[in-house]
Amino acid sequence: MDDCIRCNKLLNIIEGKLPSCDRCEGNNQVIVFCCQCDGGEGAFLCEVCNTHHCRQYSEHRVAQLNIQPSSVIRKPWKMKEIANSRGEPWGVAVSKTNSLWAVADNTNHCVHVFDSSCDDQLVKTFGSRVGSEIDEFNSPEGVAFDDNNCLYVADCLNHRVQRIDLTSNTFLHHFGNKGNGNGQLDSPHGITTHNDRLYVADTENGRISVFCISSKTFYSTFGEQQLGKPHGIAVNNQAQLLVVDYKNHCVYIFTPQGDLVKKIGTESPGSEKGQLSYAYGIAVDLNGFIYVADSINHRVSVFDSDGNTTECFGSRGSDSGYFNMPCGIAVRGDMVYVSDRYNKRIQIFKQSGHDWYYSQSGHDWYYSQSGHDCQSDHDWYYSLLLICILVCSYYMEDICTWYTS
Incomplete structure (x- = not known):
């Protein structure tokens, strides 16, 4: 899981692929905002060009997932x-x-x-x-x-x-x-x-x-x-x-x-x-x-x-x-x-x-009402990998300091 950098609210799930900035050609250097902190739309901020990108119009999207039991929905x-x-x-x-x-x-x-x-x-x-x-x-x-x-x-x-x-x-x-x-x-x-x-x-x-x-x-x-x-x-x-x-x-x-x-x-x-x-x-x-x-x-x-x-x-x-x-x-x-x-x-x-x-x-x-995305079974593995990457990135400075000492 990841926290919204504005309000520290725990986000549900981030889509298996890292969001990428179209202007920065997929550098994947992004900060994720939760829906509540971005006017209900959900967005990410590219650290390369400092541009906000709305979730639904980005090539890779930030998705909220909430697994709910149901037996009445049919497969496609x-x-x-x-x-x-x-x-x-x-x-x-x-x-x-x-x-x-x-x-x-x-x-x-x-x-x-x-x-x-x-x-x-x-x-x-x-x-x-x-x-x-x-x-x-x-x-x-x-x-x-x-x-x-x-x-x-x-x-x-x-x-x-x-x-x-x-x-x-x-x-x-x-x-x-x-x-x-x-x-x-x-x-x-x-x-x-x-x-x-x-x-x-x-x-x-x-x-x-x-x-x-x-x-x-x-x-x-x-x-x-x-x-x-x-x-x-x-x-x-x-x-x-x-x-x-x-x-x-x-x-x-x-x-x-x-x-x-x-x-x-x-x-x-x-x-x-x-x-x-x-x-x-x-x-x-x-x-x-x-x-x-x-x-x-x-x-x-x-x-x-x-x-x-x-x-x-x-x-x-x-x-x-x-x-x-x-x-x-x-x-x-x-x-x-x-x-x-x-x-x-x-x-x-x-x-x-x-x-x-x-x-x-x-x-x-x-x-979600403003959301567009879904997630399939294999995406859970990518989600887990993404979470590990985000956690490591967050603590990278501390890890480097500990290692060099």
Whole structure:
């Protein structure tokens, strides 16, 4: 363990790698501050350039770890474990009426459906090859459920949305075809449903296209004046439409009629608090909190209903709790599902209060509200080594004096 040099408070655990200063090219000459002493963010001070570095934006981070028992968290599902698939997961969605959830496997042109009540076992795969027939996909992106046990798939390069009845496992019909006219789509990505409406992020047309589900007809479009390349879309508990824009790096909130209510973000890419960088996915929970798959920042950014950043978690990497281009995101209760695209897996997180837990093989992970990091089993050895190094460094002068005497 190490003490905060400002308040002598005992820090919990420092990540296995020493924090390094980007400006000083990894000299690893740092002083560690605890979260409380650095405005709640946590930081380290490089002794070479005397620069403070915020934990979440440094290449190597200072992490707080608190092991907590839990038996309800599931290990991450990796796409290569399902039928030897090595595809890339994109959209992820959870059912509104049962325990099913679905993932669009973009490179294998199929959609997998799982059951969380059966330890997230695979129950059905739709599509098996690239094609344009009624039961085929070409780079599926977004997925969504309705209240009638139907699954919707944004069949991106077929420029349509397919509807599947999960009771009979049959393809019913599709919405849209390629073009920019009413009822036409161009490379649709995110989709969501609300009541009798299907909302489609019509990405290359730079708009939201709306269809009437029961009549299978086009209804309206909106967002042409604001949107660049809309990707993810969700509906909150006020029936407002939340759209994350990949090109404009922000979230737009619209009324059900398509009037702009609010914009969240800066319209320029960035990694500072409140900024997004080429974000793909979006979800909202029952309390109005907004979850964004902040893709190029390799994290999940969380905002309250007013658009204020409440927390972020994740950073780039392949270990549990890290991301490599998160694309899709969905929320069910206190569970958050994230499609980790280039790591070829889905990671499932659980929220308890404002703390994030993640589990793999029975080991539980803690994310502080302002923290981003996790630790795997082998990191304990590095942590022990780090502690020894810090202790020796602290007493080095006394050791040298004792030795020379």
